[in-house]
Amino acid sequence: MNFTFLCNTPPPKNGRKVAIIGAGPSGLAAAGYLACMGYKVEVYDKLPKAGGLMIFGIPGHRIPDVNIDEAVKKLQNDYGVEFRLCTKICGSEPMHEEAGDQFVLTYKSLGGRVEDNDAVLISTGTWKSRRLNLPGADLPGVYSGLEFLFPVRAAGYNISGVKAPDIKGKKIAVIGAGFTAVDVAHLALAQGAEKVYLVYRRTRNEAPCGTLEVSMLEKSGAICHELASPVRITGEDRVQGIELARCRLAQADDTGRCRPLVCDGELFNLEVDIVVGAIGEIAAPPFAHDLGLENVRKGQVRWLQMTNIDSVFVAGDALTGPSRVGSAVYSGLKAAQSLDQWLTLKAENRLNEYKGELIKNTDLP
């Protein structure tokens, strides 16, 4: 991976400074673009290593860490991009707790970044997991996908306060059939779980991860329960089991497309010690309100991917909600380009020429 794929050698500095908050694929792609345009770039991340979910979410057998490490080193050594790790940027709102806060050594304010730089890019991803909304979901032993995956990957950094779930010999139910669910199931099997169940409301044909992934999981020893939906998690002071209801796909409607799901079938129990709800992450950037992100999403802004605060831009999953590395990269590049154009026109005092011209939705990633 080479984030400076737009240039061969570092150009002369253009005298402008940009702070990027969040070193995932969107932030790093933007850093590469801006470095190629001669910007002085500073990247902040709350984690001890740059790469975002490419390092701490997606398992190493899918994206080898070394590919990201080398790309980051190139930004740092050849292009002078500075990385401020273990540093969390806060807005005016109270912070919610999220995976990865254990690593934070320094807190800095968004306002300070805005004052010290010509522009700021927010690319903080989606680190808040959607919770299972079930009786028993607050029992110890219930995790979200990221809560389960992140500590296992982060435990390699030997930081006190990060405790990986004890998986060996345990029985685990994974709810969902997206990539996060697949990653959780593979990780559990690799760490010596006794039994791994994949529970999905629909069938493998509808599974977002695809039929091939499901059969590969089965081949590695997982047991798949299709057409089953969790009703409640049982147990006294920790998870002891999960009750599921059988589902069926109702008749196709006239368009033949939409087949509503009804989960009114017989109930059955799985005896498990751990339940992981891998049912998606939600975009909850720390500064959503300050920035008026709703408007940016709808495209009601003065400048592509610019927020309510002048000179503050946003990109990646923080803007779009959970997506893929590719969309995050695209969004980061677009934001960097927009940021550069904005600063250039501003320097030439020409922003007025574009006043009132709203950015169309189609321009958004």
Add this chain to the structure above:
Amino acid sequence: MKTLYLDYSKCIGCGTCEAVCKFIYRTPRIIMTRTSYGLHVPLYCQHCDNPKCMRVCIRKAIFQDDQGVVRLREEVCRTCDSKNCLMACPYVAMMCTGGDNPVTKCDMCVTRAGLGPACAAMCPCDALHYVDRTEMASLETEASQKAYERVRKYIICPDCSAPAL
């Protein structure tokens, strides 16, 4: 003579290749497709030795340059209604743009002044390579060949499911 080589067994379908291509050229020339067995894979131009797209083009708009890159003079096909090339390419690598120049294709970024293909530069999985044609064989593994067969089968017959594991 260099070309693109994709090891489908390493590809995770993240779409980064398509994203950077789209960023540079608007209409991406390497495109993600969701196979019937559920994986996302990129399809791209193989810069064939004996290109079908070139053979069927009635305007002689497609040519092979001295580096073996199969290139398109986009303006030349403006007035062509046949769009034979779109149907002829076995890798779905001729693209409609919806713009003034209606068709585009991969040119391995020859216009990017020696920077090479952006897609290969940005692949996070080291799956997509820009290599000399003579080196391609040495990159192949049993896994890459199996994965390629799955994709091949899908391109020929999009409704076919993946061969048994």
